[in-house]
Amino acid sequence: MGRYLSIIDSAGRATIEEQDDTALWFTHAMKNGGAEVAVLLRADAVNYAVLNQDARGLRFGARAVKGPDMVRDVKAVLAKGIPLYAVVEDLAERGIASSQLIPGIEQIPRSGIARLVEGHDRILTW
């Protein structure tokens, strides 16, 4: 069985309508089906690693929109045993300190991405 790495670049692409990130959701669903998967957050997607996200409060007319709970989803990924990495430089460029991260996320340097890719058989870039 191959080892899969999902590399997620973009954040918030359709999270309001989907109530989650579709790439993270897909990877989690693969794991539920028995696949061996890992996730790398890079570029804007490192924002998913932040602990105190809150997308509540959206309303169109009289209709409230529940919105995504990315902290719940990232924690669920980690609880499922899916390794989750975030690029240190991308966090720093966005002013995200280590203390703001959801516990359990492993930070790797940009120079370590190639080695991480080499350690997997299939790369899914989102």
Place this chain on the structure above:
Amino acid sequence: MATITIGIMDPPYESANTPTAFRMVDAALRKGHAVNVFCYEGATALGFAGQKQHPNAVHGASIEEEDHPNPKEWIKALLAFAAQRQVKLVWCNCGMCVDERGVEDQVPGVCRGSPVDAWKYCEGSDGVLLIGTE
């Protein structure tokens, strides 16, 4: 009060542009401004009546718990909100774009037009914003 025309091009469930556009329509209506929305290409599926909610196995949520927010419901909510406030809201689809996608069955209140209608909306507006897809 002003009249604003907003063009939307992204399909549903694909882009943050969609909720951004809806938020601007909502904000304009709350301030009493008339709004024309022209949906072009994939955005014509926003009002497709066949959109369905679903449970979410990854979230461990039933249909009711997930309460998946289909954009057709957002359009209905904005049209109802505008009517309640007695503010004009036109929600118009590019007719050929609708036909291409087979999404003729739209929620009530959505009309069908052409780029000429979009141009007329623009001519009658104080401000125009086109949110193109990438």
